[in-house]
Amino acid sequence: MRPEFETFLARLYTDARLRDRFLESPRDEAERQGLTPEECTALERIDRTGLEMAARSFAHKRTLKVSGRRARSWWKYLETAFGRLL
Amino acid sequence: MADVEAREDTTDRFGLTWQPALAAGILANLERIDVVEVIAEEQFDAPSRAVRALETLAHQVPLLVHGVALGPASTAAVDARRLDRLARLVDRVEPAFWSEHLACVRAGDIEIGHLAAAPRTGATIDATAANLSRAAAVVGSRPMVENIATLMDPPASDRSEVEWISSVLTTSGCDLLLDLHNVHANSLNFGFDSIAYLDCLDPDRIGAIHLAGGCWIDDAAGAERRYLDDHLHDVPDPVYDLLVEVGARVRRPLTVILERDGRFPPMGHLLWQLDRARAALAEGRLRAAALRRPRF
Numbered sequence A: 001m002r003p004e005f006e007t008f009l010a011r012l013y014t015d016a017r018l019r020d021r022f023l024e025s026p027r028d029e030a031e032r033q034g035l036t037p038e039e040c041t042a043l044e045r046i047d048r049t050g051l052e053m054a055a056r057s058f059a060h061k062r063t064l065k066v067s068g069r070r071a072r073s074w075w076k077y078l079e080t081a082f083g084r085l086l
Numbered sequence B: 001m002a003d004v005e006a007r008e009d010t011t012d013r014f015g016l017t018w019q020p021a022l023a024a025g026i027l028a029n030l031e032r033i034d035v036v037e038v039i040a041e042e043q044f045d046a047p048s049r050a051v052r053a054l055e056t057l058a059h060q061v062p063l064l065v066h067g068v069a070l071g072p073a074s075t076a077a078v079d080a081r082r083l084d085r086l087a088r089l090v091d092r093v094e095p096a097f098w099s100e101h102l103a104c105v106r107a108g109d110i111e112i113g114h115l116a117a118a119p120r121t122g123a124t125i126d127a128t129a130a131n132l133s134r135a136a137a138v139v140g141s142r143p144m145v146e147n148i149a150t151l152m153d154p155p156a157s158d159r160s161e162v163e164w165i166s167s168v169l170t171t172s173g174c175d176l177l178l179d180l181h182n183v184h185a186n187s188l189n190f191g192f193d194s195i196a197y198l199d200c201l202d203p204d205r206i207g208a209i210h211l212a213g214g215c216w217i218d219d220a221a222g223a224e225r226r227y228l229d230d231h232l233h234d235v236p237d238p239v240y241d242l243l244v245e246v247g248a249r250v251r252r253p254l255t256v257i258l259e260r261d262g263r264f265p266p267m268g269h270l271l272w273q274l275d276r277a278r279a280a281l282a283e284g285r286l287r288a289a290a291l292r293r294p295r296f
Helices: A003-014 A016-024 A026-032 A037-044 A048-067 A069-082 B002-009 B020-028 B048-060 B080-093 B122-139 B161-172 B180-190 B194-200 B237-249 B267-292
Strands: B013-017 B035-039 B063-066 B098-101 B104-107 B110-116 B144-146 B176-179 B206-211 B214-218 B225-229 B255-258
Touching (some): A003 A037, A003 B104, A048 B225, B098 B122, B180 B194
């Protein structure tokens, strides 16, 4: 697998506009991005439902990371638990 | 007799992933928790005082360090800075072992945000093994590598998930952190038999187990649904059944971690799930011991 293919997959996961264009015409979009004929053929057979659901799940995870809520609360609890020892 | 054999042969350990909401409960129940898993990336930006607290915890209970963002299943080399931070954390905490997912998390300058399944090809096997070798050289020990759950069957794959994982284990020399809920989720989404999946794995390469829960989600049109590994629900019964099967196949001691990232139930309920896991693994161990007993 070429890095270019991997990068295109990552863009499909994260770029909703590209994903919409791609799902409308997978081969045309893949060719426009300079992928090889074999890669274009593989993308024509892509798991469309899975792509949409995976992209939604990844977007949710990115939102959680931006919020940073988990990390902040982690330290709050840890420092509380070990406060006397620190 | 079978009981004694099972106890002598194994020192299985059972524990939880460290979470802020569970901290007090974990510390109050260390007599029922053999090991605690900490997420590596949550420590990287922590103040030194907090890392010292983690070192204190490590004196009370064995720790495991679990990475979620290295992304070794990629044609790109893993990020050297992340590896350095991981190595420093492992040096300080001295975990029983460290682990990482067989996933791609970034490509080019794009952060995907979570664990994406790499296309299952010979090229990604070699690239993943090379990344795991880099990681082992920097950190000082090989990670255990975890199978991931995926909502999408990765395109351009030329082999099954379990074939790909087995080849990565062989090529990299790493052992497997077998996430049974991920096997369960992928079997539901892609229609394979979980038991056949286990049969394809070398049992000697399985060193640890993850358990978790999930739920069904619908696609945007509401026409199709898939099962999401969300760590927000209880471990479903089929996953305990798989743990029995693992116990019947694997002879080495196993570390079993229950992952729960939110919607936390009372600690007693999590401990009850750990007890169910203990019972399931023991049942499998006993079944294997009974088969090994000579028959007259």
